[in-house]
Amino acid sequence: MSPQKDPTDKALPRKRERLTRELVLSAALRLVDAEGLDALTMRRLGQELGRDPMGLYRYAANRAELLDGVSELVLDELAITPDAPDWQAQLRRIAHDLRLLALRHPNVVPLLVTRPLSTPLGLRPLGTLRPLEQILSLLIDAGFAPADALHVYRAYYGYLYGHILNELQELIVDPDENEALLRLGLHRLPPKEFPRLRALAPVLATYDGAAELDQGISILLSGLSAHLSPPGSQPLG
């Protein structure tokens, strides 16, 4: 919801300033972005804020809730405007926004995909359910029957998260290396067992995530159009 934050804004809270949940969570996010999930411990976060770690339990009941809070904070960066003129264009834009958000906060992605697995839908932090509600709204307003909107959402969000996981996995091991095999560390694979993968090194090394996502969304939207015949727009493909 809230737009891009000025990074210097509320960065390190004044020494004796009163803490707020926002302050605690944004410090937690900074820590995760900079050093990874494992670095986010109650004690370390307390140290980062210049406070007794025990004081943090006022803002998150336990570490799991702290992690949920970080998820919420990040998803809050995603803007979904329900009054969409064109639902397909809207879904495409949201997909690209979420992709960029994931690239901005790669260390948070495991949280986004993993935390919901340990909490039933209705007990999840509201901030993480808002995108779901808003996309359903978007689709229903565009004329889908609610049950169809749910199917579209599932296929869309499923593919979207799948793509993000795929893209983040194909990280470069050594960007200075200009031999494709070496850039991805693929030379470590036994050639007999992995001929296809090794042969694809040059293709893998020049991966264009935005283009791939865009094409995937196109495929999905055209498939969905063919199967669900959405209102107000003729099926593609």
Next chain:
Amino acid sequence: MSPQKDPTDKALPRKRERLTRELVLSAALRLVDAEGLDALTMRRLGQELGRDPMGLYRYAANRAELLDGVSELVLDELAITPDAPDWQAQLRRIAHDLRLLALRHPNVVPLLVTRPLSTPLGLRPLGTLRPLEQILSLLIDAGFAPADALHVYRAYYGYLYGHILNELQELIVDPDENEALLRLGLHRLPPKEFPRLRALAPVLATYDGAAELDQGISILLSGLSAHLSPPGSQPLG
């Protein structure tokens, strides 16, 4: 690769039997299945095996490698036969197999989606790369150009993992409750803010994951056929 294991087989190794990596990993998997990822600690696993925890470092250099080993062990249950008569049917079957595997080992799913994010492609455990290699083989043998095979793989595997994450998220909070809203805990959501989601409670409560996956795969395959015009099979839809 190896078929379903007899659960009593190599369950608890004889007290002073020599440990093997297989024995250690299957004990680790049992622990994760029964009590979740957090229960898998070096000390607890040592206790489970009746051994000094330090001895485990002979079979996994550290906890991260132990987690990778569990991922490998689970993915090993997935059979991919490269000599496929019909690549579409094959992809569909693999999707259902992986779905069932995820339902059998829900606590391992976070590992499957998360571990690859912290290791470059070429340095990953071979067991986790084998499905990728085999699916590429399958597609290339079916006539796809290697680069196209990679695109198909990405769209397919992305959607597949996305679906699994979606499905595992929609767990029932109280199976004995027959009011849909309560089954999912959706009554906890503020009605003003989440009208769509609450209204969909009955649909959510009767989720059929296998059917949804099957339909999603159909949509994807028809979309892929339209965009990539694979050899030896006319485009669907």
Next chain:
DNA sequence: ACCTGAACACCGTTCAAGT
């Protein structure tokens, strides 16, 4: 009523001391 920090029951991992 709030804040503080000592204490408890754990972690992963190193490494010296045994065999």
Next chain:
DNA sequence: ACCTGAACACCGTTCAAGT
């Protein structure tokens, strides 16, 4: 050369003692 377990540097969380 291998195995063992003491020791180190951490964890999350509880709760009694202070204010």
